[in-house]
Amino acid sequence: MNVFRLSRKQIILRLVLPAVLLGTAIILLRLRACPHWQPVEITLHMDQNVPSPYIDPDGMTQETRILPPEGYERIPAEDGSFLQFMRQMELFPDGSSIYDYHGNPLPNANAAAVYTLPVGTEGYQQCADTVIRLWSTYFRKTGQTERIVFSLSNGYQTSFEKWCTGSRILAFGDIVWSMPLAAPDDSEQAFHDYLMTVMRYAGTLSLEAESQPISVEDAKAGDIICHGGTPGHVVVIVDEARNADGARCFLLAQGFMPAQSAHIIAGNGRTQNMWYTEAELSADPITLSSYVFHGSDALRRWKDGF
Structure with a gap:
């Protein structure tokens, strides 16, 4: 009777590959849940402006x-x-x-x-x-x-104060997960990261x-x-x-x-x-x-x- 046996390489692949795929998925989900906002760099570009009685060109506010x-x-x-x-x-x-x-x-x-x-x-x-x-x-x-509390399009409410505790969210359609994935942080960067998530959903x-x-x-x-x-x-x-x-x-x-x-x-x-x-x-x-x-x-x- 022939007995099917896996080689050592096959055993390693069967054990390691799922772990690698799972680890990759976890990393991608964490990156999705923990966005990092950064401003775009611009070079000031001026258009030709027509003088207007409603505009003071020297005003900067x-x-x-x-x-x-x-x-x-x-x-x-x-x-x-x-x-x-x-x-x-x-x-x-x-x-x-x-x-x-x-x-x-x-x-x-x-x-x-x-x-x-x-x-x-x-x-x-x-x-x-x-x-x-x-x-x-x-x-x-x-x-x-x-x-600073906004509803997502599916009705789920997310607040900046909760975000500052390290809580992050993932949304897929009507399903939302909220989980602690980051250290407490109420910095300006955390504020922009929160808004990026709200804007996404x-x-x-x-x-x-x-x-x-x-x-x-x-x-x-x-x-x-x-x-x-x-x-x-x-x-x-x-x-x-x-x-x-x-x-x-x-x-x-x-x-x-x-x-x-x-x-x-x-x-x-x-x-x-x-x-x-x-x-x-x-x-x-x-x-x-x-x-x-x-x-x-x-x-x-x-x-x-x-």
Whole structure:
């Protein structure tokens, strides 16, 4: 009777190969669960800019660069408010391009000004990601880290405070695993790594699910115009001005595809005016220079607002 016998080499392969494959899978999963954000390097690129009555080219922040329309004044901003935070956001020089996640300049036809907020190299800072990052950066700067909590597209909630304890997540469709995979860390790098994970799994659908429709009369800085979808789009109100009659107008900011610099949206083509009126934001559709939002519930407030 012939007895099948494995050679020593075959035995080693049968024992070692599964272990190697398992080890490789564990390493890949850990790398996925523990991302490392890094900013893209850029070389400043200037486009030809047309002089505008709404732009002070010497201004280097949102408040000093973008001038309100004639007859309007910016409303006062409370100390520590999101409105104050956005007004102090630094901008690239007037005429600077938008940059994608490879560091390449993009046409800035839809940008009145470009924030210096760095873009990561991974391609995640698109529209919803940009809004999430602006909100989170504000919360972190003002000591409200407990508010850095976002739902993923499958509804699972992840918080920065839990991330700081070393907890990491892996998501596959509706299945999410949370596990301790890192040392406690609340550094700036940990903050960016957390946002990278949120950007990977969240989007316009999750922001829409976490927000409620509001009237234009209630709109203020931090509120969003959102169309949840794949793809959808979302922009955020970042400034407000008012005239003597009480009429208001707003600045809007966004990211877009491909992942790119956060920027203030330009006017919708009729004028150089990048301030959008209450009438424009209460219309159906809401027509911006970069996107058209359909539906009467596009103007929304995330959670408890700002």
